[in-house]
Amino acid sequence: MAQYMLLLHQVPNYDLDLPREKMLEMTKRYMSWAESLGAKGKLAGGEKLTAGGVRLVKVKDGKPVVSDGPYAELKDVVGGYFVIEAKDQAEAEAIAKDCPHVAISAANWIEIRPIESMAEMRAQAAAG
Amino acid sequence: MAQYMLLLHQLPATNAQLPPDTMTDVVRRYYEWAEAMRQKGKLVGGEKLAAGRVRHIRMRDGKPLSSDGPYAEAKDVVGGYFVIEAKDDAEADAIARDCPHLWNATNWVELRPIDLMTAAEAPRAKAVG
Amino acid sequence: MVAALARRLGAGRIAVAEDAVQHALLQALSLWPFKGVPERPEAWLATVAKNRALDLLRGEVRRAALAEDLVPLANPTAENDGRFDRELNDDELALLFAVCHPALSSEMRVTFALKSVCGLTVPQIAAGMLSETSAIAQRLVRARRQLEAADVAIEPPPPEALPERAETVRTAIYLMFNEGYSASSGEALVQTEFCVEAVRLARALAAHPMTMSPASDALAALLALTAARLPTRVGPDGVAQLLDEQPREQWDRGLIALGLAHLAHSARGDELTVWHLRAEIASIHALAPSSAETDWARIVSIYDQLLEVDPSPVAQLARAVAVGRADGPDAGLAALPASEDSPYGEAARGVFLAELGQHDKARVHFEKAMALARTEPERRLMEKRRSLP
Numbered sequence: 210m211a212q213y214m215l216l217l218h219q220v221p222n223y224d225l226d227l228p229r230e231k232m233l234e235m236t237k238r239y240m241s242w243a244e245s246l247g248a249k250g251k252l253a254g255g256e257k258l259t260a261g262g263v264r265l266v267k268v269k270d271g272k273p274v275v276s277d278g279p280y281a282e283l284k285d286v287v288g289g290y291f292v293i294e295a296k297d298q299a300e301a302e303a304i305a306k307d308c309p310h311v312a313i314s315a316a317n318w319i320e321i322r323p324i325e326s327m328a329e330m331r332a333q334a335a336a337g
Numbered sequence: 338m339a340q341y342m343l344l345l346h347q348l349p350a351t352n353a354q355l356p357p358d359t360m361t362d363v364v365r366r367y368y369e370w371a372e373a374m375r376q377k378g379k380l381v382g383g384e385k386l387a388a389g390r391v392r393h394i395r396m397r398d399g400k401p402l403s404s405d406g407p408y409a410e411a412k413d414v415v416g417g418y419f420v421i422e423a424k425d426d427a428e429a430d431a432i433a434r435d436c437p438h439l440w441n442a443t444n445w446v447e448l449r450p451i452d453l454m455t456a457a458e459a460p461r462a463k464a465v466g
Numbered sequence: 467m468v469a470a471l472a473r474r475l476g477a478g479r480i481a482v483a484e485d486a487v488q489h490a491l492l493q494a495l496s497l498w499p500f501k502g503v504p505e506r507p508e509a510w511l512a513t514v515a516k517n518r519a520l521d522l523l524r525g526e527v528r529r530a531a532l533a534e535d536l537v538p539l540a541n542p543t544a545e546n547d548g549r550f551d552r553e554l555n556d557d558e559l560a561l562l563f564a565v566c567h568p569a570l571s572s573e574m575r576v577t578f579a580l581k582s583v584c585g586l587t588v589p590q591i592a593a594g595m596l597s598e599t600s601a602i603a604q605r606l607v608r609a610r611r612q613l614e615a616a617d618v619a620i621e622p623p624p625p626e627a628l629p630e631r632a633e634t635v636r637t638a639i640y641l642m643f644n645e646g647y648s649a650s651s652g653e654a655l656v657q658t659e660f661c662v663e664a665v666r667l668a669r670a671l672a673a674h675p676m677t678m679s680p681a682s683d684a685l686a687a688l689l690a691l692t693a694a695r696l697p698t699r700v701g702p703d704g705v706a707q708l709l710d711e712q713p714r715e716q717w718d719r720g721l722i723a724l725g726l727a728h729l730a731h732s733a734r735g736d737e738l739t740v741w742h743l744r745a746e747i748a749s750i751h752a753l754a755p756s757s758a759e760t761d762w763a764r765i766v767s768i769y770d771q772l773l774e775v776d777p778s779p780v781a782q783l784a785r786a787v788a789v790g791r792a793d794g795p796d797a798g799l800a801a802l803p804a805s806e807d808s809p810y811g812e813a814a815r816g817v818f819l820a821e822l823g824q825h826d827k828a829r830v831h832f833e834k835a836m837a838l839a840r841t842e843p844e845r846r847l848m849e850k851r852r853s854l855p
Contacts, residue, residue: 256420258451259452261450262449265445265446265447265448266430266446268445273439274434275433275434287449292384298392305392305394305401306394306401308394312396319394319395320392320406321392321393321394322387325384325387325496325497327494330387330490331517364499372499372502372503385500419500437499
């Protein structure tokens with residue numbers, strides 16, 4: 210068993226103008242997918258991230274500086290994430306393909322990242 | 338109390354060829370910061386992400402398709418993330434500025450508030466095992 | 467730790483060992499900020515380093531066949547370099563003895579050792595000890611609490627204390643070997659690294675003046691003789707091969723010789739332990755030119771003795787199979803224990819019924835065996851048995 214992070218990419222603020230019922234309906238779709246995944250013991254975490262309040266911390270002249278993120282000007286942002294459990298990459302992909310995020314909008318996409326663990330690192334070391 | 342996500346951005350090659358002394362030093366700094374934050378109840382989650390093997394899923398003609406995503410060729414990658422608890426934006430900023438990920442000038446941290454309204458309505462995602 | 471591993475890998479590979487192991491350790495440490503410190507950091511780090519060294523050992527020498535992995539075991543090397551000092555000069559063995567602490571019950575010691583030193587997961591331990599995962603998890607929690615309450619330090623015991631802990635150490639090594647020989651989960655039938663490690667540990671145990679005993683020699687014999695069959699464990703079709711099908715000329719002669727040497731050495735004195743009995747059975751197989759020419763009657767009588775001290779369902783089943791070979795399928799059926807949820811039990815029933823010409827009934831049991839299979843390799847084996855004439 211390994212863990213994978215699903216980063217939910219989308220166009221910024223695409224849902225800002227949606228009527229309330231549509232928003233609720235979308236939320237319900239995510240929630241019921243998450244619940245059924247949880248029931249199978251395959252959901253290990255997840256959060257929705259706010260559209261606003263994004264800040265970036267960069268090093269300038271050796272010091273960390275916080276600035277407002279250019280959220281609205283970006284073409285693509287991460288709107289949320291899930292952490293799932295799957296036996297291998299293939300299963301992780303099957304789960305991701307089932308996530309309502311990609312069906313909701315053609316501009317939405319999911320990035321799958323394997324989560325580092327001892328088993329992961331051994332597999333990498335053995336392969337490389 | 339609010340929760341924030343710190344996405345740890347870097348160049349794909351940054352950690353690959355670190356000399357052992359530097360790596361030891363960097364790991365120690367992450368570890369000491371993380372432990373201190375955990376003790377204070379401010380660090381509540383996080384994962385290190387494996388390098389490479391990125392896959393993208395998107396809809397094409399009504400079907401979800403998967404493809405390889407860039408890693409080594411990317412201009413920027415996320416190496417991991419932390420989830421922190423802070424009483425407000427100001428405290429979150431302070432924690433983020435202190436994050437050991439900034440040991441390298443080409444690394445940067447994306448600070449994202451977590452949407453608590455949805456979290457309150459949604460069933461808490463159950464941790465597995 | 468690195469020095470000890472470098473010694474094992476041989477003088478020419480020291481630089482590689484140090485760099486690669488250090489890198490592996492640092493990689494592993496880089497998880498700590500995210501995951502927190504593991505329960506037993508020293509044992510955990512020792513495992514990381516050992517695993518990396520093993521990977522190096524396997525990768526460096528290009529080995530095509532499984533049998534070649536076992537070559538270093540069969541040939542005496544510098545590892546047992548004859549240093550008969552009082553201290554255990556094998557780090558992993560020292561750690562095993564350290565965790566098998568008298569403050570814990572035998573069962574707890576073995577469980578603790580398998581988890582913290584041998585690197586088995588809780589489900590793997592549960593499978594090996596015929597227990598439930600939750601029971602094992604609870605046992606580990608209780609073990610830690612007991613150790614805290616007794617305020618004991620986990621450290622290699624003084625030489626005088628070694629003999630008393632030795633039996634639990636032997637059991638842990640045996641269970642580790644079993645998990646490698648017949649993986650309880652996952653896609654692969656065999657996990658060679660567990661077998662290799664277990665044989666090495668058993669031999670170290672048998673070699674050290676403070677832990678050498680007939681029982682230790684018998685364990686080393688058992689594991690070496692069984693490991694000798696690893697090259698034929700899996701057939702060309704990727705499915706497990708039964709004893710009768712294994713081409714015996716491919717069994718590792720070096721390991722058989724080693725096992726027999728340990729067996730002979732274990733016969734000194736008048737101690738007869740379960741290890742002796744199991745090793746004896748393994749030696750009968752190792753020396754028989756074929757399944758048909760095996761002294762099955764003798765194997766049955768050894769199982770009779772074994773069952774008196776260790777009445778496990780696994781041993782009962784193995785005895786029934788031997789009875790079937792010695793006295794025919796009717797006797798075999800009668801000797802089978804009443805059905806429990808064992809795919810092997812159902813398969814054995816199926817084989818006996820098929821030998822008696824009752825193919826329809828046999829098929830029912832083979833289907834049950836497939837349904838009960840716990841891993842993919844097991845399922846494929848049951849499927850193959852179903853399709854045999």
